[in-house]
Amino acid sequence: MAYVIGDDCVACGTCIDECPVGAISEGEKYVINADACTECGTCADVCPSGAISLG
Numbered sequence: 001m002a003y004v005i006g007d008d009c010v011a012c013g014t015c016i017d018e019c020p021v022g023a024i025s026e027g028e029k030y031v032i033n034a035d036a037c038t039e040c041g042t043c044a045d046v047c048p049s050g051a052i053s054l055g
């Protein structure tokens, strides 16, 4: 299990700065590396659009 970024993402970039393990990257879409994510939930807490959930 890992957190995943859904279609509600507005590409604000907030989650990238807040992830303690650098699991989030910006490409064509923002994505979470499931192998690196420790399921801390920080990104979901700070996302202004509620786009991040436990997948």
Ligand code: SF4
Binding pocket: 003, 018, 019, 020, 021, 022, 023, 024, 032, 036, 037, 038, 039, 040, 041, 042, 043, 044
């Ligand atoms: S749940 Fe935590 S470790 Fe996983 S992507 Fe979000 S901030 Fe990073």
Ligand code: SF4
Binding pocket: 005, 008, 009, 010, 011, 012, 013, 014, 015, 016, 030, 046, 047, 048, 049, 050, 051, 052
């Ligand atoms: S904080 Fe939420 S809206 Fe902002 S880039 Fe991350 S997933 Fe997208």
